[in-house]
Amino acid sequence: MTTPRLEIDRISKRYGEVVALEEMAFDVRAGELFGFVGSNGAGKTTAMRIALGVLAADSGQVRWRGSPVDFDTRRRIGYMPEERGLYPKMKVGEQLVYLARLHGLSKAAARAAADSWTERLGVAARRNDPVEKLSLGNQQRVQLAAALIHDPEVLVLDEPFSGLDPVAVDVMSGVLTENTARGVPVIFSSHQLELVERLCDRVGIVAAGRMVACGTVDELRSGGPSQLLVHAPAAAPGWANRLPGVRVVSSDDGRAVLELEAGADDQAVLAAAAATGPVHEFAPRRPSLTDLFREVVTG
Amino acid sequence: MTPAAAKIVALVARREFDARVRTRSFVIGLLVTMLLLAGILVGPMLLGDDGEQPVAFVGGTGLAGQVRATAGQAGLELTTVELPDEAAARDQVRAGELDAAVVATSRVIVESSLEPALRAVLETSVRQQTLSAALAEQGVDPASVAAAGAPLRVEALDPPQPGADERLGIAVVVVILLYFQLITFGIAVAMGVVEEKTSRVVEVLLSTIRPWQLLLGKVLGIGAAGLLNLVVLGAVGLTVGTATGMITLTGTAVSVFAASLGWFLLGFLFFAVLYAAAGSLVSRQEEINAVTTPMTVLILIPFVIAFNSLQDPGGGLAATLAWVPPFSPILMPIQQATGNSGIALTVLAVVLMLAATAMFTWIGGRIYANAVLRTGSRVKLGEALRAGT
Numbered sequence: 001m002t003t004p005r006l007e008i009d010r011i012s013k014r015y016g017e018v019v020a021l022e023e024m025a026f027d028v029r030a031g032e033l034f035g036f037v038g039s040n041g042a043g044k045t046t047a048m049r050i051a052l053g054v055l056a057a058d059s060g061q062v063r064w065r066g067s068p069v070d071f072d073t074r075r076r077i078g079y080m081p082e083e084r085g086l087y088p089k090m091k092v093g094e095q096l097v098y099l100a101r102l103h104g105l106s107k108a109a110a111r112a113a114a115d116s117w118t119e120r121l122g123v124a125a126r127r128n129d130p131v132e133k134l135s136l137g138n139q140q141r142v143q144l145a146a147a148l149i150h151d152p153e154v155l156v157l158d159e160p161f162s163g164l165d166p167v168a169v170d171v172m173s174g175v176l177t178e179n180t181a182r183g184v185p186v187i188f189s190s191h192q193l194e195l196v197e198r199l200c201d202r203v204g205i206v207a208a209g210r211m212v213a214c215g216t217v218d219e220l221r222s223g224g225p226s227q228l229l230v231h232a233p234a235a236a237p238g239w240a241n242r243l244p245g246v247r248v249v250s251s252d253d254g255r256a257v258l259e260l261e262a263g264a265d266d267q268a269v270l271a272a273a274a275a276t277g278p279v280h281e282f283a284p285r286r287p288s289l290t291d292l293f294r295e296v297v298t299g
Numbered sequence: 300m301t302p303a304a305a306k307i308v309a310l311v312a313r314r315e316f317d318a319r320v321r322t323r324s325f326v327i328g329l330l331v332t333m334l335l336l337a338g339i340l341v342g343p344m345l346l347g348d349d350g351e352q353p354v355a356f357v358g359g360t361g362l363a364g365q366v367r368a369t370a371g372q373a374g375l376e377l378t379t380v381e382l383p384d385e386a387a388a389r390d391q392v393r394a395g396e397l398d399a400a401v402v403a404t405s406r407v408i409v410e411s412s413l414e415p416a417l418r419a420v421l422e423t424s425v426r427q428q429t430l431s432a433a434l435a436e437q438g439v440d441p442a443s444v445a446a447a448g449a450p451l452r453v454e455a456l457d458p459p460q461p462g463a464d465e466r467l468g469i470a471v472v473v474v475i476l477l478y479f480q481l482i483t484f485g486i487a488v489a490m491g492v493v494e495e496k497t498s499r500v501v502e503v504l505l506s507t508i509r510p511w512q513l514l515l516g517k518v519l520g521i522g523a524a525g526l527l528n529l530v531v532l533g534a535v536g537l538t539v540g541t542a543t544g545m546i547t548l549t550g551t552a553v554s555v556f557a558a559s560l561g562w563f564l565l566g567f568l569f570f571a572v573l574y575a576a577a578g579s580l581v582s583r584q585e586e587i588n589a590v591t592t593p594m595t596v597l598i599l600i601p602f603v604i605a606f607n608s609l610q611d612p613g614g615g616l617a618a619t620l621a622w623v624p625p626f627s628p629i630l631m632p633i634q635q636a637t638g639n640s641g642i643a644l645t646v647l648a649v650v651l652m653l654a655a656t657a658m659f660t661w662i663g664g665r666i667y668a669n670a671v672l673r674t675g676s677r678v679k680l681g682e683a684l685r686a687g688t
Binding site for chain 2 (some may be wrong): 049052053054055071074075077079081082083084085086087088089090098099101102103104146
């Protein structure tokens with residue numbers, strides 16, 4: 001049997017004249033942490049809401065384990081919407097128990113789940129406070145607890161890291177990787193690209209309702225032309241300008257980033273650098289996710 | 300409904316009930332209304348004296364017996380006391396312990412003015428006594444004269460019902476209660492829907508349960524809170540009213556009140572889904588007033604008609620509209636309280652109301668399901684009716 005997958009199969013959605021999603025397609029495998037990045041309004045939230053059935057697509061299909069996601073499947077998905085998604089005046093503990101029971105847990109099981117998740121996420125002391133009395137970061141933790149309360153088979157989280165302090169970011173990433181370790185596909189959107197790069201197995205970059213790049217971070221980063229970072233402190237500016245097949249991307253205080261055409265000889269570059277004096281660093285440079293993102297979104 | 304679905308609806312209803320009833324504002328609101336209601340019932344008793352105090356007679360004139368007899372014929376309740384001297388009588392009148400003091404047979408002492416009814420009784424009594432004395436002097440038996448001049452027999456073509464004023468009073472209180480109940484708890488439904496939209500809880504909920512389950516649970520939960528409110532107010536009103544003697548037609552009062560619980564439920568079911576639909580169109584609490592105005596007006600119309608019809612509750616517009624949905628929940632209790640509703644009319648009104656509720660629940664439920672997940676600017680009614688999410 002193949003690994004269970006959450007498949008987003010060519011979903012489209014328009015609001016009147018505005019195209020929110022166009023043939024958006026990707027999949028998330030069991031145990032995989034999938035990062036969803038894109039500028040504001042690119043369609044990330046729309047795609048997630050469609051996956052959750054909170055919104056209906058105009059066309060396309062969302063499948064889990066090979067069959068279309070229906071109402072019963074959705075009940076086994078954990079969802080954390082952007083902004084808030086809790087009753088402001090309801091107490092933290094009661095709220096979690098309520099949501100757990102709506103998911104079908106018994107009273108006792110719901111209480112136990114609420115207790116253990118508030119404990120795990122460090123908000124146990126706030127169980128009897130109304131949600132609105134908590135700081136935004138703590139509300140976010142409660143929100144995560146709400147998404148996890150019923151041991152979901154799939155996790156879909158919209159901007160789970162926004163507004164969290166570094167400690168909370170660690171707690172959040174810990175919980176997410178823990179879930180992938182037990183075979184749950186986790187999909188989350190974020191603007192914190194370093195975090196996505198560090199955490200995710202695979203990344204999808206969305207622009208204007210389309211998936212423009214999708215793959216592992218390594219795949220994405222090695223996709224572009226190869227670059228070299230050369231640190232030759234004694235070199236005169238412009239030392240690399242005349243090398244064949246080489247373009248200078250940036251040059252700053254003896255550190256040059258060079259882009260090599262296919263077939264260009266990197267050893268010739270090293271020799272030319274060594275000819276200027278000592279070479280402290282000579283390494284292939286791979287674009288960061290941020291670079292890629294900029295390139296994809298602006299280009 | 301499957302057992303699982305019923306359980307979800309029950310869970311939602313329970314939360315909604317708790318969320319209303321366990322707030323300070325609900326308790327304070329209930330207490331304030333209870334005090335107001337008790338004030339309406341007890342106030343007149345504390346302020347007015349309504350001829351409850353005795354009338355005193357000074358000078359041993361023997362007039363008291365004659366006055367009691369005359370008052371009895373006129374249907375007035377009157378107690379009398381004999382006082383030895385005028386000074387004591389003046390003091391007691393001033394202290395409000397006496398309504399009036401009759402000195403000899405020629406003077407009456409009152410605090411500010413002599414009530415016309417009492418004046419008539421006293422004047423008749425004095426005249427009667429003088430006449431009797433004169434007749435006795437002439438050797439004629441006063442009783443035979445009295446028999447010859449017996450009071451007129453009145454034949455009324457449309458006799459007033461006993462306790463008509465009290466019935467009207469009960470009707471007014473019930474109409475006011477129902478009006479405020481429907482508006483308050485209808486708005487509560489709209490506010491609850493908007494709260495879920497603003498806080499995006501609705502997204503989390505509707506990824507787990509279906510829109511109709513959330514809507515039904517909400518309506519039932521808030522309806523139960525409304526019913527509790529009405530039961531407490533009614534019980535307080537009936538108890539205080541009966542204890543203070545304001546309510547003497549206890550049977551009528553209890554049955555009108557019991558029926559008003561039913562009318563509240565019918566009216567609430569009709570309006571709650573519409574209030575929810577209206578709430579689902581907007582995303583901010585500030586916009587609630589604008590979208591709920593049609594419902595509020597529909598509740599206000601029978602309220603105004605009710606008050607304009609108090610002169611003749613059994614006829615005219617109030618009686619005609621009493622069986623027309625959605626006016627019947629407010630207008631029917633008046634018909635019942637004033638003794639103008641038959642079983643047939645009541646059944647007709649209930650059936651029509653249920654039919655209207657079924658139809659508008661369908662429309663309202665559709666609007667709600669289509670609009671409740673669309674946050675941001677106000678959703679157009681036409682779009683909400685058409686769109687498939």
